[in-house]
Amino acid sequence: MxxxxxxxxxxxxxxxxxxxxxxxxxxxxxxxxxxxxxxxxxxxxxxxxxxxxxxxxxxxxxxxxxxxxxxxxxxxxxxxxxxxxxxxxxxxxxxxxxxxxxxxxxxxxxxxxxxxxxxxxxxxxxxxxxxxxxxxxxxxxxxxxxxxxxxxxxxxxxxxxxxxxxxxxxxxxxxxxxxxxxxxxxxxxxxxxxxxxxxxxxxxxxxxxxxxxxxxxxxxxxxxxxxxxxxxxxxxxxxxxxPAPDDETLEQFRRQVASLGCPWPENQDYGEYLRTLDHSDPRALAATHAATSLFRGAxxxxxxxxxxxxxxxxxxxxxxxxxxxxxxxxxxxxxxxxxxxxxxxxxxxxxxxxxxxxxxxxxxxxxxxxxxxxxxxxxxxxxxxLRPRVGEEFEATVVSERAEGGVIQIAEPVITARISGTVSAGDTVRVRLVSAEIATGTIEFELA
Incomplete structure (x- = not known):
């Protein structure tokens, strides 16, 4: 673009x-x-x-x-x-x-x-x-x-x-x-x-x-x-x-941080959850970065x-x-x-x-x-x-569904990307990196 x-x-x-x-x-x-x-x-x-x-x-x-x-x-x-x-x-x-x-x-x-x-x-x-x-x-x-x-x-x-x-x-x-x-x-x-x-x-x-x-x-x-x-x-x-984030956005964020190893307790509001994250932990930093999804619509x-x-x-x-x-x-x-x-x-x-x-x-x-x-x-x-890792497989969590696929969260390296195919939010899937084009900044994964 x-x-x-x-x-x-x-x-x-x-x-x-x-x-x-x-x-x-x-x-x-x-x-x-x-x-x-x-x-x-x-x-x-x-x-x-x-x-x-x-x-x-x-x-x-x-x-x-x-x-x-x-x-x-x-x-x-x-x-x-x-x-x-x-x-x-x-x-x-x-x-x-x-x-x-x-x-x-x-x-x-x-x-x-x-x-x-x-x-x-x-x-x-x-x-x-x-x-x-x-x-x-x-x-x-x-x-x-x-x-x-x-x-x-x-x-x-x-x-x-x-x-x-x-x-x-x-x-x-x-x-x-x-x-x-x-x-x-x-x-x-x-x-x-x-x-x-x-x-x-x-x-x-x-x-x-x-x-x-x-x-x-x-x-x-x-x-x-x-x-x-x-x-x-x-x-x-x-x-x-x-506006406050809707229930679907909150649930997607909950799945995403769980996939990063930083589960969000059910009885805790998101503001308190963000304050309790240990920022010395790289996973917690990724969870904080993912929280931008809660601050949309401004x-x-x-x-x-x-x-x-x-x-x-x-x-x-x-x-x-x-x-x-x-x-x-x-x-x-x-x-x-x-x-x-x-x-x-x-x-x-x-x-x-x-x-x-x-x-x-x-x-x-x-x-x-x-x-x-x-x-x-x-x-x-x-x-x-990711370019040197084309062809490798990764474990990922589907954090949301889209019309033709979904959005996945990979914990290591911390990558959020789209994927095509039939997936359901909350699924844990194996994905294969198909391409990574530096000139366009596009990354393509497929279900392994």
Whole structure:
């Protein structure tokens, strides 16, 4: 499958981006004295978020600075128009297609270490259980004191060498995880997939997320929940909604994880099951990856005046909005501007309100493209992994039936694939690898 990915930015877009950066005027409020830091994957240059935690009496305070992309992407500009075409940054195994020109996404708007940058600064005060009891949102100048990667922060925490701010992250993470459990939510922290060469063969290595990655994810989740609350109270905005998985999807997932050697107990909800998986076990990592099937059907629900009937994101088990990645995702820019206006008691700008009905289609189209890009990359890698094994037989479990065959799960190597023939969900079958074409990323199995 050939994907029509966006190409490089035109000279007109690049020139307009440079002009916007040159004309930028920073916000009046100066919060550069707050020692924000960023925590991102190694080598990241498009830094959306910086954080700072402190304890104030009985209260845990979390400050979260989000890159102020609207300062550089002016409504109605060619940069805005191009961003609406792209929708989001696309990530491949060794490359990416950015949402904005790099003068914005990796420089002027990115919260780079040592640089003063404009940001939307959220401040959350939490009670002893981790519930948010007060929220503020302002535009301000901030300075990132240091860019950490996840491994560095985890090592600091493990060796009791983290500063006061970072040392509060585990407590915050535990409190928010417990609240998630109580409301029936389920976080899906997918393992990283990396391509490696072992003994001359391609392999896909899955790496479990570190505890600090989970803590950091809960800061974004909390922000998205508060953004949704603010927009619902203001009666204008756009939510990220998702239905709960149906019984057939849950049963298919149950068969799939059982075939991987990680059975899901009948009396346990799927959120609790995912939290109990041991991510040091490769089979558990594969089970976590398979759980993406439970998180389908997500979309965006805009509203202006009349509140929507469906406001829940089923995995979060609460109203939720995308609000923390404006450098990489189009919709976040509009959410942030709407929330800041509502909190300040101003009217949400007309350009935001006019865009709201258009955003679901843009994000849906580009999310599908991102999914296809990701899937095609994995398909090619899996085909390369299996090519030397054409003709071999494998034991597999049929996890679902299709019109002319079904979907099988192989435990070793961890492969999910289609197969033709008469099969029934739940069957354990022997399959033979017929072909593995690297050029197209196609794999063909037959019943042995």
């Amino acid at each position: 050939e994907l029509k990915l966006p190409t490089e930015f035109s000279a007109e877009v690049e020139e307009a981006a440079a002009a916007a950066v040159a004309a930028f005027e920073p916000p009046e409020l100066d919060l550069t004295a707050i020692p924000f830091v960023t925590i991102d994957p190694e080598g990241a240059t498009d830094l959306d978020q910086a954080l700072y935690l402190e304890r104030t009496g009985e209260t845990l305070r979390v400050m979260y600075a989000i890159a102020e992309v609207p300062a550089f992407v002016l409504p109605g500009s060619v940069v805005d128009a191009e961003a609406r075409k792209r929708g989001q940054t696309l990530y491949g195994p060794d490359d990416r297609v950015p949402l904005h020109p790099t003068i914005i996404s990796e420089d002027a708007a990115s919260l780079l270490a040592g640089a003063t940058r404009p940001a939307f600064v959220w401040t959350f005060d939490l009670d002893a259980t981790g519930e948010v009891i007060a929220t503020t949102l302002v535009r301000a100048q901030v300075r990132n004191r240091r860019q950490f990667n996840y491994v560095e922060v985890q090592e600091l925490l493990d060796n009791d060498r983290a500063d006061e701010s970072l040392s509060l992250l585990p407590e915050f993470g535990r409190l928010r995880t417990e609240l998630e459990r109580q409301r029936g939510g389920a976080s899906l922290n997918r393992p990283d997939e990396e391509v490696a060469v072992v003994d001359g063969q391609y392999v896909i290595e899955r790496r479990a997320s570190l505890p600090v990655e989970d803590y950091n994810a809960h800061v974004s989740l909390m922000t998205g929940m508060e953004a949704a609350r603010i927009m619902l109270e203001g009666k204008v905005g756009i939510l990220r909604t998702m 979309g965006y629900t805009p509203f202006d005046g009349e509140l929507p009937e469906d406001t829940i994101q089923a995995a979060v088990a609460a109203p939720y909005a995308h609000a923390t990645a404006p450098l990489r995702r189009l919709v976040d820019r509009f959410v942030l501007v709407a929330c800041e206006a509502i909190v300040a008691g101003r009217e949400v700008p007309k350009w935001v309100r006019e865009a709201l009905p258009q955003l679901p289609k843009i994000m849906g189209r580009t999310s599908q493209l991102a999914s296809q890009f990701d899937r095609s990359s994995v398909d090619v890698i899996e085909a390369a992994l």
